[in-house]
Amino acid sequence: MSLENKKMKCITCNTEFDIKSDTKPFCSKRCSNIDLNNWLNEKYSVQLIEEFNENDN
Numbered sequence: 158m159s160l161e162n163k164k165m166k167c168i169t170c171n172t173e174f175d176i177k178s179d180t181k182p183f184c185s186k187r188c189s190n191i192d193l194n195n196w197l198n199e200k201y202s203v204q205l206i207e208e209f210n211e212n213d214n
């Protein structure tokens with residue numbers, strides 16, 4: 158087994174980090190939160206647009 162030196166790239170910032178990290182596929186908790194926030198923001202803005210269109214009709 159040679160998992161020791163395996164690295165992977167963070168999907169948020171592209172930094173290489175240890176594959177054994179608890180935070181994968183992110184290099185850190187911070188990048189994990191950034192990705193989550195991006196996802197939530199997208200979802201939230203789509204909802205806002207839908208509500209706006211309903212009210213407008």
Ligand SMILES: [Zn+2]
Nearest residue numbers: 167170184188
């Ligand atoms: Zn990162």
